[in-house]
Each structure stands twice: as structure tokens, then as C-alpha cells.
Amino acid sequence: MDTEQQSPPPQVQWVEITEDNSEQRLDNFLITRLKGVPKSRIYRIVRKGEVRVNKGRVDVKYRLVIGDIVRIPPVRMAESGADDHLPVSRGLTEILQHNVLFEDDAILIVNKPSGFAVHGGSGVDSGIIEGFRKLNPEQHFLELVHRLDRDTSGCLLIAKKRSALRALHEQFRDDTVSKTYLALLSGQWARKKLIVNQPLLKNVSKGGERMVIINQAGKASETLFRRIKLYKDATLVEVSPKTGRTHQIRVHAAFLSHPIIGDDRYGLDDINKAFKNRGYKRMFLHAETLQFQHPVSGETLKISAPLPQHFIDFTQNEEQI
Structure with a gap:
């Protein structure tokens, strides 16, 4: 007879949210x-409605509030001592170890490379x-404080304390965080400076x-574009988004009829293909600077991320006008 002791089957959990998890996204709460x-x-269990908040179905993006009651269905954990289920590539490990721009007890800022998602999900482990x-x-x-x-490469802000996350989220909501991007637009943009005020609405294409x-039914969005240099077939611009909508800079650049080079979603296929044939295989959008008040000391911090190699190669090798 097998006498090996079996672990008890998992049970439904009912968890009341306290200040420690207030404002946390549901998916991040469940992952922890x-x-x-x-x-x-x-x-999958959230999508199927097996996870409930206050007895109702919610999306993984739902932000928890104090007093919420979260139903967590029976889910068997990995065996004790098993290797972490999240594979981390050697290349990503190198980046995490060597691309930290700033770190203290409350926050961490990394120079995120192009080609890496900020978090798993939607087919990304x-x-x-x-x-x-x-x-x-x-x-x-x-x-993550933001995404x-x-x-897109550049400054990515991560909180190491719940209190820091709340304070930084407040700054983002109040639009007191200053963000500056560099982008390479297709073609020669004739303007020197322009503020784009066009409302943005999330949609889903036929392909999903x-x-x-x-x-006009979308959210108010504002982006300042300022020309830095003209090239034979491109324009280097500094971009300052006043609001922080999904894909804001990319959509507003396309609105100018000068989409970002390498943008496979909102860009021009023929131009993207031509640049790939010249060796430029990444999107030219880089979060260069991030300025905000430190959530603990209140000190103003301005952090800059070095340009990625494809930006450097272009500015050094391509003909200016």
C-alpha cells in the first residue's frame, strides 16, 4: 500500500483586500x-469567471480596492522546490542586471530594450x-508603475513598495510626470513644432x-512634437505626451501622415520594409527621459536612458538635410 503522504486538495479561497493590495491589478495580485x-x-480562470470580486466577474486589469472580497478557485500550485514556472531568457537576464538606471529602497528604473514585453500575457510567457x-x-x-x-525602448519605472506605487500612480493621474521620447518619423516633416489634440479610442481590428x-468618443489626448533633425527620408523628433493613452504617440504620429518608422501596426508597410532591408529592424520610439518627484523624499528626479543601437546607427550613418 502506498503510504506516501499526499498534499491536501486545494480549496476555494476568499480574500479580503487590505491597504497592502489596494490599487493593485487583479492579475498581479493573483500571480503573487x-x-x-x-x-x-x-x-484563463479569470476569463472563465472562476475568479470573482464581490461575487461578480471582472477583467484581469481590474484594480482592487480596500474591502473587496476576491474568490480564488481551487488551483494546485507547483510542487515545493520546483523551478520557477516563468522562463527568463539569458538575454533578458543580462539586460536586467546591466541596464538599471536608478535604484533605491523604493523604486527601480530600467532602460527597457525594444522587443521585450514589460509583463507576460497575451502569448508572452x-x-x-x-x-x-x-x-x-x-x-x-x-x-510596474506604468507601461x-x-x-518601445527606454525608461521604465518599477515600484518596490506599495506606498511608492500609490504615490507614483497619483503623479501619473495628475499628469505631473514629465516624459520625453525620441522618435523617427517617416518622410520629411515640414513643421518645427505641433501639438496634436486628438481623442483616442481603443478598438479591436477584424483580425483580433x-x-x-x-x-470623438475616445479619451482626450495631447502630444507635443518638436522637430530636431531632417534626414533624406526621415525626421527625428522629440515627443512630449501630456496624457498617457495606449499607443498615443504612435497613433498621433500616424495622424500627422508621418508614422513612426518600424511601427508594424500604425506605420507604412513599404517604408518599414525598405528600412528593414537597410538593416533597421526595430521601431524607432525611445522613452529618453522621465522626470517625477521621488515618492519618499519628494526630490525631483530626472533620469535619462541611453539611445538604443539602431538609433545611434541611423543618426551616425544617414544623410542629414
Whole structure:
């Protein structure tokens, strides 16, 4: 007879949200709570309605508030001592170790490379935040303060304390965080400076790809474009978004009829193909600077991220006008 002791079957959990988890996204809360469960499965049980908040169905993006009651269904964890379920590539490990721009007890800022997602989900096993959590298991709290698109490089801010996350989220909501990007637009943009005020609405294309469109029913969005240099077939611009909508800079650049080079979603296919044939295989959008008040000291911090190699190659090798 098998006498090996079996672990008890998992039970339904009812968790009341306290200040420690207030304003946390549901998916991040579940990832922390269900260690060893693949992220794809967590997304699936939320999508199927097995996870409930206050007895109702919610999206993974739902932000928890104090007093919420979260129902977590029976989910078997990975066996004790098993390797972390989130694969972190060697290339990502190198980036996380060597591309930190600033770090203290409250925050961490990394120079995110183009081509890496900031978090797992939607077909991506893991991203920057999962990599940091795996490399720093002793750090009990690590959360993204904001997001960058997968193909956008540059300053990415991560909170190491719940209080820091709340304070920084408040700054982002109040639009007191200053962000400056560099972008390479297709063609020669004739203007020297322009503020684009066009409302943005999230939409879904026929192929299921997430798209953002300009629509009067959308959210107010404002982006300042300032020309820096003209090239034979491109324009280098500094971009300052006043608001922080999904794909804002990319959609507003397309509105100018000068979309960002390398943007496979809102760009021009023939121009993107021509630049790829010249060796430029990444989107030319880089979050160069981030300025905000430190959530603990109140000191004004301005952090800059070095340009990625494809930007450097272009500015050094291409003909200016």
C-alpha cells in the first residue's frame, strides 16, 4: 500500500483586500497569491469567471480596492522546490542586471530594450517585471508603475513598495510626470513644432489585433512634437505626451501622415520594409527621459536612458538635410 503522504486538495479561497493590495491589478495580485501557477492559466480562470470580486466577474486589469472580497478557485500550485514556472531568457537576464538606471529602497528604473514585453500575457510567457521578480526572490513587492509598448525602448519605472506605487500612480493621474521620447518619423516633416489634440479610442481590428483609433468618443489626448533633425527620408523628433493613452504617440504620429518608422501596426508597410532591408529592424520610439518627484523624499528626479543601437546607427550613418 502506498503510504506516501499526499498534499491536501486545494480549496476555494476568499480574500479580503487590505491597504497592502489596494490599487493593485487583479492579475498581479493573483500571480503573487498563486505562486507556481502559469500565468496563462491565471488569465484563463479569470476569463472563465472562476475568479470573482464581490461575487461578480471582472477583467484581469481590474484594480482592487480596500474591502473587496476576491474568490480564488481551487488551483494546485507547483510542487515545493520546483523551478520557477516563468522562463527568463539569458538575454533578458543580462539586460536586467546591466541596464538599471536608478535604484533605491523604493523604486527601480530600467532602460527597457525594444522587443521585450514589460509583463507576460497575451502569448508572452514572461516580461521585464517577471524577470526582476525571479532574479530578486527576496524582494516581496515589485510592480510596474506604468507601461511601455513591447517595441518601445527606454525608461521604465518599477515600484518596490506599495506606498511608492500609490504615490507614483497619483503623479501619473495628475499628469505631473514629465516624459520625453525620441522618435523617427517617416518622410520629411515640414513643421518645427505641433501639438496634436486628438481623442483616442481603443478598438479591436477584424483580425483580433488591438488597435487604437482617433474618435470623438475616445479619451482626450495631447502630444507635443518638436522637430530636431531632417534626414533624406526621415525626421527625428522629440515627443512630449501630456496624457498617457495606449499607443498615443504612435497613433498621433500616424495622424500627422508621418508614422513612426518600424511601427508594424500604425506605420507604412513599404517604408518599414525598405528600412528593414537597410538593416533597421526595430521601431524607432525611445522613452529618453522621465522626470517625477521621488515618492519618499519628494526630490525631483530626472533620469535619462541611453539611445538604443539602431538609433545611434541611423543618426551616425544617414544623410542629414
